[in-house]
Amino acid sequence: MKDSTLIVSFLGGTPTAIKIITDWIRAVVFHSNWHDYENAEDVVSDTVYKILNLLRADKFRGESSLKVYVSRIARYTVIDAIRRERRAREIVVENVEQPREIDSPETEYLEAEKWSIFQRIFDLIDEKCRHLWKLIFVERLSYAAIAIREKSSENAVKVRAFRCREKAISIRDKIHEKPSSG
Amino acid sequence: MELADLKKLIPYYIAGTLAEKEKLLVEDGLIRFPELKAEIQFWRRARRATIENSAFEALGHPSAEALVDYAEGLFVSEPGTAASIREHLRECRECSTEYDMIAGTLAQPKQYPEPRDWAGELMERLKAWFRIPYAIARPVPALAAALVVVFAAVFFWQTPSDHVSMTLQYEVHTRADPGGDIPVLQMEDGTQTVEFDVEIPRTTVIGTRYLVHVTDSKTDTREFPGLYETTSLNDQLDVIRFTLERVEFFPVKGMYTLTIDEDLPPGSNLTPERYTYRLEVRTRTD
Numbered sequence: 001m002k003d004s005t006l007i008v009s010f011l012g013g014t015p016t017a018i019k020i021i022t023d024w025i026r027a028v029v030f031h032s033n034w035h036d037y038e039n040a041e042d043v044v045s046d047t048v049y050k051i052l053n054l055l056r057a058d059k060f061r062g063e064s065s066l067k068v069y070v071s072r073i074a075r076y077t078v079i080d081a082i083r084r085e086r087r088a089r090e091i092v093v094e095n096v097e098q099p100r101e102i103d104s105p106e107t108e109y110l111e112a113e114k115w116s117i118f119q120r121i122f123d124l125i126d127e128k129c130r131h132l133w134k135l136i137f138v139e140r141l142s143y144a145a146i147a148i149r150e151k152s153s154e155n156a157v158k159v160r161a162f163r164c165r166e167k168a169i170s171i172r173d174k175i176h177e178k179p180s181s182g
Numbered sequence: 183m184e185l186a187d188l189k190k191l192i193p194y195y196i197a198g199t200l201a202e203k204e205k206l207l208v209e210d211g212l213i214r215f216p217e218l219k220a221e222i223q224f225w226r227r228a229r230r231a232t233i234e235n236s237a238f239e240a241l242g243h244p245s246a247e248a249l250v251d252y253a254e255g256l257f258v259s260e261p262g263t264a265a266s267i268r269e270h271l272r273e274c275r276e277c278s279t280e281y282d283m284i285a286g287t288l289a290q291p292k293q294y295p296e297p298r299d300w301a302g303e304l305m306e307r308l309k310a311w312f313r314i315p316y317a318i319a320r321p322v323p324a325l326a327a328a329l330v331v332v333f334a335a336v337f338f339w340q341t342p343s344d345h346v347s348m349t350l351q352y353e354v355h356t357r358a359d360p361g362g363d364i365p366v367l368q369m370e371d372g373t374q375t376v377e378f379d380v381e382i383p384r385t386t387v388i389g390t391r392y393l394v395h396v397t398d399s400k401t402d403t404r405e406f407p408g409l410y411e412t413t414s415l416n417d418q419l420d421v422i423r424f425t426l427e428r429v430e431f432f433p434v435k436g437m438y439t440l441t442i443d444e445d446l447p448p449g450s451n452l453t454p455e456r457y458t459y460r461l462e463v464r465t466r467t468d
Contacts, residue, residue, distance in 0.1 A: 033286030036279075072250060075284055079246035082280060087234060115227060122231040133193075133232040142199040158190040165189075165224060 003066040007055050022048060024067050028074035037082045045175050046120055047077045080123045088116065121171045129164035136161065183207050185215050192218065196225040242270060243277055253284040 001009075001020070009017030025047045029040050037043070050073050054060060060069055122130070135141050135149065143161075147154045188211040194200045195208045212218050239245075244252065244267050251257060257264040271278045444455040 028287055031287040033283050035283065072254065075250040075253075075287065076246045079249060079280055079284065082283075083238070083246070086276070087238075114223075115230075118227040119231055122228070122235065130232070130235070133228055134236060136193050136197050136199070137229040137232045138236045140197050140199055142201075143194055145199075161193045162190045165193075165221075165228075168224070168228075 003062065006066060007060065011052070011055055021051065021066075021070055024070045025051075025074045028071045029078055034078055034082070037078065037085045039081065039085075042120065042175070043074070043077050043081045046081075046124055047074045049124060049171070049174050050077060077123075081120075084116070084119045084123070088112075088119075117172060117175075118168075120175060121168050124171050124175070125164065125168055128160075129167060132157075132160055132164060183211060185211070185217070188215065188218060189221055192221045193225045193228070196222065196229050243274065244270060249277065249280055250284055253281055253288060 001017075006017050006020060010021055022044065025044050029043045029047065034040075047070075051070055054073065060066065064072075132146070135146050141149065143154050143157045146152075147157045150157065152160075188208060191200060191204055191208050195205060200208065208218075212222070248263075248267060252264060252267045257267070271281055441456060446452055446454050
């Protein structure tokens with residue numbers, strides 16, 4: 001099947017096309033050379049989400065074959081996952097070394113779970129949102145200051161942040177769907 | 183303030199960048215609208231993720247995209263980027279481990295060239311060019327050295343006793359035919375110079391000077407500066423004499439053009455002449 005045909009079929013939700021691309025992703029994600037990460041199925045799901053968005057946005061330029069392109073995106077996603085899990089382990093170690101007052105174990109577990117999902121969302125959200133969040137939380141600019149920096153209105157800046165929140169919720173819902181739902 | 187408006191302020195509330203009045207409005211809203219607690223949780227996570235990610239970037243780690251692209255050789259046309267990632271990988275154990283893992287999943291991980299080692303490259307090229315002679319010579323390295331010694335000995339031994347013959351033939355004339363035999367000049371064995379007599383058509387002007395040039399086939403002009411001045415008048419030929427150094431020609435054999443330009447003294451009513459000779463240089467083996 002030609003790449004262009006495969007893309008159309010994949011975006012159209014054709015099971016065969018979804019299987020072909022998901023198999024390519026799985027071949028990378030489940031490669032024996034990876035270690036230090038556990039949630040390979042989440043990585044497959046995140047990669048499918050990324051591929052869908054990239055293909056919908058016509059970001060695939062055909063400079064390589066679709067298989068090479070998909071495999072590359074899968075590698076990006078695996079590395080992000082490895083880094084997330086490494087940071088999570090480091091935090092656990094910090095908590096052991098510097099005990100703090102904790103809620104019930106169940107609450108802690110749920111929070112850890114939510115945090116893990118949020119990190120995935122953060123890796124999947126678009127660059128514009130991450131940039132805005134950086135201005136808000138790292139540079140700690142007020143919405144008025146961001147409006148001046150971004151040559152926008154104050155209301156537009158506030159709305160942009162709100163939209164990012166909506167996108168994050170949308171991503172959360174998507175990554176919990178089965179890939180076949182497109 | 184409405185719930186929708188309050189939601190838009192929450193990220194700035196979490197960041198602590200709201201004006202005091204707005205901050206109080208949000209805190210009041212948190213009491214009035216319990217659903218805002220979910221917003222607060224979301225933006226707290228967003229703040230944490232953003233700060234952690236920013237701290238990670240600040241350490242200079244390449245992004246996942248950059249690391250994978252590097253492993254796949256996509257920075258070949260960006261040597262600066264490739265060099266900075268390579269440098270980082272030398273120092274960062276975690277990134278190096280990640281790189282190894284990525285490379286292990288590639289059929290053919292790309293290798294970026296190390297900073298150029300010109301001497302090493304030259305040696306490699308020489309080895310490639312001379313692979314066969316090198317292979318032959320390697321078991322008997324003395325053979326190559328002996329050949330060089332023999333060649334040098336023959337060359338240097340032969341030079342002093344060799345001689346050069348130069349045939350001079352008058353080609354162009356305007357005033358008169360020089361006539362006479364074609365002079366054949368022969369250097370004696372072991373001599374370094376030869377005295378060169380050139381007979382030219384008669385001139386009637388005492389004090390005429392002659393400028394001598396020798397031009398080889400590559401138009402590499404060699405001048406033999408000096409004053410070749412007529413000292414007597416006669417009806418036949420004038421003779422000019424100059425000296426050629428052996429080093430000028432030996433062992434360069436071939437055809438040359440010898441040109442003698444007449445430089446008449448002031449007040450002469452003659453047109454200056456140019457005499458052209460063909461000079462053939464041979465070695466004894468020719």
